[in-house]
Amino acid sequence: MKSGKWVGFVTLLLHVCFSRADKIVALPGQPKVSFQHFSGYVTVHDEKPHRQRALFYYFVEAETMPASKPLVLWLNGGPGCSSVGAGAFIEHGPFKPNGKTLTKNAHSWNKEANMLYLESPAGVGFSYSANNSFYTDLNDEVVARDNFVFLERWLLMFPQYKNRDFYITGESYAGHYVPQLTLHIIHSNLKLNLKGIAIGNPLLEFVTDMNSADQYYWSHGLISDSAYELLLSFCNSSRLMREALTQSFSSDCLSVYSEVAEELGKSVDKYDVIADVCLSSGQSPMAIFSHPMFLGPQFSSSLHSQFSQQQVKVEADPCIEDKTTKYLNRKDVQKALHAKLVGITSWNLCNKIVQYMDDLETPTIYTVGKIVKSGIPVMVYSGDQDSVIPFTGTRNLVYKLAKALGLKTTVPYRPWFEGKQVGGWTQVYGDILSFATIRGASHTAPASQPERSMALFKAVLSGKPLPEA
Numbered sequence: 001m002k003s004g005k006w007v008g009f010v011t012l013l014l015h016v017c018f019s020r021a022d023k024i025v026a027l028p029g030q031p032k033v034s035f036q037h038f039s040g041y042v043t044v045h046d047e048k049p050h051r052q053r054a055l056f057y058y059f060v061e062a063e064t065m066p067a068s069k070p071l072v073l074w075l076n077g078g079p080g081c082s083s084v085g086a087g088a089f090i091e092h093g094p095f096k097p098n099g100k101t102l103t104k105n106a107h108s109w110n111k112e113a114n115m116l117y118l119e120s121p122a123g124v125g126f127s128y129s130a131n132n133s134f135y136t137d138l139n140d141e142v143v144a145r146d147n148f149v150f151l152e153r154w155l156l157m158f159p160q161y162k163n164r165d166f167y168i169t170g171e172s173y174a175g176h177y178v179p180q181l182t183l184h185i186i187h188s189n190l191k192l193n194l195k196g197i198a199i200g201n202p203l204l205e206f207v208t209d210m211n212s213a214d215q216y217y218w219s220h221g222l223i224s225d226s227a228y229e230l231l232l233s234f235c236n237s238s239r240l241m242r243e244a245l246t247q248s249f250s251s252d253c254l255s256v257y258s259e260v261a262e263e264l265g266k267s268v269d270k271y272d273v274i275a276d277v278c279l280s281s282g283q284s285p286m287a288i289f290s291h292p293m294f295l296g297p298q299f300s301s302s303l304h305s306q307f308s309q310q311q312v313k314v315e316a317d318p319c320i321e322d323k324t325t326k327y328l329n330r331k332d333v334q335k336a337l338h339a340k341l342v343g344i345t346s347w348n349l350c351n352k353i354v355q356y357m358d359d360l361e362t363p364t365i366y367t368v369g370k371i372v373k374s375g376i377p378v379m380v381y382s383g384d385q386d387s388v389i390p391f392t393g394t395r396n397l398v399y400k401l402a403k404a405l406g407l408k409t410t411v412p413y414r415p416w417f418e419g420k421q422v423g424g425w426t427q428v429y430g431d432i433l434s435f436a437t438i439r440g441a442s443h444t445a446p447a448s449q450p451e452r453s454m455a456l457f458k459a460v461l462s463g464k465p466l467p468e469a
Contacts, residue, residue: 028332029101035061040338044149055150056126058084058117060094060110070165070461072113077173080354082125083117089324091446097323107450109457120147123354128342138356144180152190168197175202179367186374196377198460201389201443204397206361210238212393220273223263230256245357270387272442325349365397369405372433379434379460383441391437402429416466418455426466436466
């Protein structure tokens with residue numbers, strides 16, 4: 001055997017051995033299951049030991065027939081929120097913590113696909129950088145590159161998934177992560193059977209997404225006519241966000257948002273306006289929702305306190321964030337997950353060390369357009385009870401993109417069904433660009449409307465429009 005081939009063979013063997021080392025025997029409190037799951041680290045930057053970066057993943061094989069089902073990558077947003085904690089344990093993974101043990105999730109997405117949850121960028125969850133200066137130089141380009149390297153090296157560990165049908169999915173700030181990673185793959189030499197992407201309540205264009213919240217508050221009865229007029233005339237949400245990022249608030253914005261905050265109250269969740277709140281927790285806002293750019297540490301403490309919310313309802317358990325955080329901070333759980341804390345003392349759903357905001361106003365709707373033009377199907381969906389990135393702005397952005405690309409409507413705007421009930425509304429352009437709402441769903445749709453979100457997920461994987469009845 002020639003030396004080059006020998007080196008390649010040894011490298012492949014080492015990666016396969018690493019994948020076996022990452023196999024989870026059982027998570028503490030886990031019910032008996034038939035599928036395999038894995039977790040561990042993939043080094044994405046190993047130039048020097050003191051500059052090493054490693055991303056943590058949790059991989060769940062499909063519940064049945066994993067060899068014939070697609071591979072789906074899931075990315076949560078933030079920036080700074082965990083795909084393992086939020087995506088896997090709160091939204092659509094196989095287990096949910098109940099405070100003492102784990103229970104099966106009847107609507108887990110691994111019933112339909114092999115699910116790969118990635119904590120990205122380094123600094124999120126269990127992912128880390130050995131060089132703390134990395135966190136101050138972070139931007140979307142670095143994240144896309146690291147995510148690509150992760151995927152490339154993960155597939156060396158799990159080569160059986162290299163030629164599988166592949167989808168990239170995510171929500172919120174993953175409206176940046178997902179399109180940027182997808183475009184990186186399209187322009188690379190990495191040959192993947194990329195079948196489509198799906199992004200939920202995504203940040204796609206700053207001004208449209210932020211300002212659509214103002215109309216949403218008013219149209220849903222959350223604020224008065226006079227408060228809405230103030231938002232339109234003096235300080236809309238995009239202006240407030242710009243001022244928040246620079247921590248330089250004008251008197252106009254402070255005055256307007258003082259009135260808006262008073263009318264909204266402290267017990268309405270902006271991410272799920274019809275949800276009840278968790279009254280048993282003394283904590284301030286749910287981490288995954290208070291940390292992101294919308295209500296993050298960039299706000300002054302006085303303004304932030306005016307907008308602080310209690311925790312959001314997640315189906316029958318509005319306090320699941322507390323339970324997830326406690327569970328993933330258990331030493332026996334971290335050992336079972338092959339996880340470690342590097343540079344932090346505890347695992348958090350959203351880590352404050354990741355606070356980059358330089359790319360917040362960079363529109364990614366045009367990146368979505370490039371993906372569509374490359375022939376990759378795109379599904380953009382919105383939980384219709386989210387006031388932070390409301391469906392109205394997202395729907396308008398998708399409509400304008402379709403018009404700019406010259407795509408004709410192939411499925412007119414209509415209701416779609418989950419069972420005998422309306423699951424939401426949908427429209428398809430050119431049989432390649434789809435928009436859908438999920439009726440009654442929050443910013444994290446699979447957590448609040450699991451059955452309807454599962455129906456949408458199945459439609460994405462099938463490549464077919466959402467069912468009419």
